[in-house]
């Protein structure tokens with residue numbers, strides 16, 4: 001066994017990675033228009049799991065150890081699939097605790113895979129039920145914690161060590177890095193830990209609201225309206241992750257907020273993308289919301305002010321969403337030129353290099369791998385001069401290989417269909433439905449020019465985007 005050849009105390013030492021939580025760098029924005037202000041970004045994406053939540057995960061676990069709520073052999077339980085889950089999974093792995101995360105089933109596979117890879121046990125629960133339902137994820141977590149001996153329910157929405165973590169680490173760090181000269185801090189609210197912890201810290205070091213606490217809230221969340229009017233409105237939907245709420249968490253002391261900005265998804269995503277292009281900083285979707293709020297605040301000022309906001313998590317977590325052109329178009333966040341014909345339904349445009357294709361001389365194995373990689377079930381076959389000469393789908397490959405898998409080495413041209421269902425862009429939607437009824441996909445050709453494919457999924461995405469918005473859409477998205 002490995003342990004027998006290692007020093008005796010090796011297995012009892014927590015890995016050094018936990019000492020890398022916090023003490024994140026602060027950089028000034030230099031290429032965006034900040035009006036008369038200096039705007040600084042605290043790079044929380046540089047924490048070990050890539051988010052601000054590593055700080056509070058460590059703070060809440062260590063407080064539970066001190067208070068006797070968590071002892072060796074204990075189990076950490078939390079309801080989250082987001083960054084808090086990742087932070088807790090890292091801390092649990094490092095300290096040798098069992099961890100169970102209760103995750104609503106609409107959460108992304110990447111996030112679930114990441115916490116599982118860190119050793120967390122995942123308990124999937126329904127995402128279509130709300131507070132009070134026995135399958136509501138927070139209620140499930142509380143129940144599991146009461147049933148499992150030695151379990152500690154973290155509950156970031158109500159745990160006082162969440163804001164305390166920020167009051168004791170994030171606040172003092174900013175204060176030192178800004179050389180005790182800060183006029184405003186722009187935050188988002190998920191659990192309220194950041195707002196409350198920083199608000200308390202800054203009212204101590206610079207009393208009488210010497211540091212303005214500005215909320216940047218996604219459009220659809222109820223918090224902006226609460227700050228501005230004191231009214232509790234019905235929540236809508238938003239795609240930015242980690243911030244915005246449909247209730248006021250116990251940990252969010254909203255009285256600390258001095259002003260608020262409401263930022264919609266489109267502006268949040270565009271701002272995060274601009275941050276990468278102009279400043280080279282890969283932040284997540286909520287970073288876009290905070291930065292957009294901070295820029296609006298800065299540009300409204302008449303006197304120079306020193307303002308701080310956060311890169312709350314890493315944009316790596318959003319490469320297949322906010323940083324993906326096709327996803328952005330599918331969700332309606334980027335506007336493509338409208339032609340008023342079938343070409344508006346093409347999500348993956350051939351000319352823009354967005355279509356995965358096979359060549360007639362490629363092997364069936366290559367075609368199959370490309371289908372798996374792109375998560376599609378057919379590929380257009382395009383020859384060297386850019387002409388579509390066929391289409392190949394999973395059943396074409398299966399027919400060839402089911403008796404003898406060595407046929408995976410055969411050429412695509414031997415298995416593809418060359419009877420093509422081509423439609424000109426001006427064709428009617430009915431012609432598209434007829435193609436689908438024959439079990440095929442439509443190849444859109446403008447004379448000899450290949451524009452792209454239209455599948456059933458593309459038509460459904462298009463229709464979904466053009467349906468009237470309703471509150472229920474949040475559950476569906």
Ligand SMILES: Cc1ncc(COP(=O)(O)O)c(C=O)c1O
Nearest residue numbers: 189190191192193194242286312
């Ligand atoms: C992804 C993400 N999670 C969480 C937070 C902070 O939320 P909380 O209110 O839980 O401290 C932010 C923003 O600060 C965030 O961007």
